Amino acid sequence: MTERPSDPETGTDETNRTTADVGRLVAVGIGPGHPEGMTVRARETLQAVEQIVGYETYIDLLPDALLDAAESVYATGMGSEVERTESAVDRAIDGASVALVGSGDPNVYALGGLVLEVLESRGVAPAAVDFEVVPGVPAAQSSAARLGAPLVNDAVTISLSDHLTTREEIESRLRAVAPEDFAIAIYNPWSPNRAAIFQQACEILLEHRAPDTPVGIVHGAGRADEQTRLLTLGELPEMGDAAVLDMTATIVVGTDETRIWGDRMITPRGYERKYDY
Amino acid sequence: MTERPSDPETGTDETNRTTADVGRLVAVGIGPGHPEGMTVRARETLQAVEQIVGYETYIDLLPDALLDAAESVYATGMGSEVERTESAVDRAIDGASVALVGSGDPNVYALGGLVLEVLESRGVAPAAVDFEVVPGVPAAQSSAARLGAPLVNDAVTISLSDHLTTREEIESRLRAVAPEDFAIAIYNPWSPNRAAIFQQACEILLEHRAPDTPVGIVHGAGRADEQTRLLTLGELPEMGDAAVLDMTATIVVGTDETRIWGDRMITPRGYERKYDY
Numbered sequence: 001m002t003e004r005p006s007d008p009e010t011g012t013d014e015t016n017r018t019t020a021d022v023g024r025l026v027a028v029g030i031g032p033g034h035p036e037g038m039t040v041r042a043r044e045t046l047q048a049v050e051q052i053v054g055y056e057t058y059i060d061l062l063p064d065a066l067l068d069a070a071e072s073v074y075a076t077g078m079g080s081e082v083e084r085t086e087s088a089v090d091r092a093i094d095g096a097s098v099a100l101v102g103s104g105d106p107n108v109y110a111l112g113g114l115v116l117e118v119l120e121s122r123g124v125a126p127a128a129v130d131f132e133v134v135p136g137v138p139a140a141q142s143s144a145a146r147l148g149a150p151l152v153n154d155a156v157t158i159s160l161s162d163h164l165t166t167r168e169e170i171e172s173r174l175r176a177v178a179p180e181d182f183a184i185a186i187y188n189p190w191s192p193n194r195a196a197i198f199q200q201a202c203e204i205l206l207e208h209r210a211p212d213t214p215v216g217i218v219h220g221a222g223r224a225d226e227q228t229r230l231l232t233l234g235e236l237p238e239m240g241d242a243a244v245l246d247m248t249a250t251i252v253v254g255t256d257e258t259r260i261w262g263d264r265m266i267t268p269r270g271y272e273r274k275y276d277y
Numbered sequence: 278m279t280e281r282p283s284d285p286e287t288g289t290d291e292t293n294r295t296t297a298d299v300g301r302l303v304a305v306g307i308g309p310g311h312p313e314g315m316t317v318r319a320r321e322t323l324q325a326v327e328q329i330v331g332y333e334t335y336i337d338l339l340p341d342a343l344l345d346a347a348e349s350v351y352a353t354g355m356g357s358e359v360e361r362t363e364s365a366v367d368r369a370i371d372g373a374s375v376a377l378v379g380s381g382d383p384n385v386y387a388l389g390g391l392v393l394e395v396l397e398s399r400g401v402a403p404a405a406v407d408f409e410v411v412p413g414v415p416a417a418q419s420s421a422a423r424l425g426a427p428l429v430n431d432a433v434t435i436s437l438s439d440h441l442t443t444r445e446e447i448e449s450r451l452r453a454v455a456p457e458d459f460a461i462a463i464y465n466p467w468s469p470n471r472a473a474i475f476q477q478a479c480e481i482l483l484e485h486r487a488p489d490t491p492v493g494i495v496h497g498a499g500r501a502d503e504q505t506r507l508l509t510l511g512e513l514p515e516m517g518d519a520a521v522l523d524m525t526a527t528i529v530v531g532t533d534e535t536r537i538w539g540d541r542m543i544t545p546r547g548y549e550r551k552y553d554y
Contacts (some may be wrong), residue, residue: 040312139383
């Protein structure tokens with residue numbers, strides 16, 4: 001945990017803010033993590049706020065110029081999502097302008113919802129804080145971009161993490177969508193203590209989709225440590241020990257129509273049934 | 278259809294390009310449409326390419342400075358997706374560097390896949406053109422941002438357009454996901470000749486979800502004509518004639534746990550079952 005000086009809770013008021021001011025709280029998605037993957041609005045928001053709060057790994061991904069411009073940067077480690085979010089909310093209730101940053105989009109397995117839940121739990125009126133979400137490119141889309149065009153039709157995102165969802169719900173959702181020809185983006189796909197649910201997910205998918213269905217795995221899309229692997233659904237159960245597959249990777253499972261061309265996955269959009277080209 | 282001068286097909290070579298050069302083709306997602314919603318990489322890509330190709334509505338959303346920097350801008354109207362994509366592909370095969378722009382993300386009901394399909398149809402090797410996807414913020418995420426945090430868990434995107442997918446497939450997919458507590462983002466939700474499938478979609482959802490399930494409709498997220506409406510699933514069937522609902526709007530259907538706080542939709546991420554805050 002790191003904290004730079006000039007915390008508004010000390011009561012100092014270097015920005016001429018008065019206690020009557022309404023605080024501002026922005027959940028900012030920074031996209032895949034490299035500075036160019038951020039939207040212009042995300043960058044401008046981080047430049048404008050007084051305080052930046054986030055998971056230390058995401059804070060480390062931000063350009064130094066942005067961090068230096070903030071009065072205060074508060075970074076916490078993995079597993080401190082609730083404490084971090086509470087801190088951001090309480091700073092905003094105190095009247096500060098605060099950005100809570102995360103990778104991808106605040107609405108995709110991220111803290112956009114927890115911010116509102118914590119804000120509500122504080123007993124303040126919804127208007128007590130000026131709340132905003134600045135969307136970012138989700139991992140499903142930044143990963144799909146590296147694979148070609150695997151997600152261009154109806155698609156599903158499912159997380160294999162059973163930390164906040166039960167294993168039964170995850171399996172039930174996989175069973176529901178596997179036969180329906182959705183492209184499926186799987187988040188949090190593998191860790192040593194999640195090996196069993198990963199194997200179960202593979203089995204459910206293989207009950208409904210052919211073993212030669214194309215699958216892509218992307219680790220660290222667009223970052224320095226990016227790794228991309230194309231394989232088949234039949235090969236997926238063996239991937240548990242592969243370096244490419246960890247909790248930060250995204251697996252994209254193709255549909256019955258998805259094919260490989262060169263090193264690209266293509267899920268046809270359907271134009272080929274109507275047009276000659 | 279508009280075309281500015283210095284088309285590479287004329288053989289002029291103002292950029293010292295030789296015919297042996299490999300063309301470059303980038304599918305660029307510009308996000309919700311306002312210039313600040315674009316990623317830094319999308320903007321830099323559009324600045325770097327020689328030619329920009331796109332649907333005229335999206336071209337109109339680009340800053341003039343970007344359009345002026347291009348040697349050639351080729352804009353076509355609605356319904357010309359295939360012709361537009363063929364044009365972009367053939368320019369790249371001829372050696373030009375070309376951006377095919379679209380709103381949202383190239384992997385979400387967009388032309389990322391058609392580019393690869395057309396490229397493949399031309400009989401060239403995959404390496405004949407340097408192909409890339411620059412991801413953008415999808416409409417589901419830019420709309421969800423305006424509504425609060427309705428999509429923070431497992432989610433589905435389904436298009437109600439039966440232009441390229443059969444109506445039976447759309448209904449079957451809705452039936453599969455409605456009971457599973459996915460948040461559902463519905464694209465292309467309503468037009469006068471799609472009224473029947475919209476009504477059918479409402480009926481399927483109401484078979485499995487309570488009439489008081491929160492629903493948000495966002496039209497033109499982040500643009501000048503933005504409209505946002507919060508309602509219940511029970512009210513949705515009556516919305517066909519509302520101005521907010523057209524083919525460019527996105528409907529976000531909450532889960533059993535989604536609630537309204539102030540003017541925000543919150544789908545709890547699940548932390549409240551494990552933590553006190």
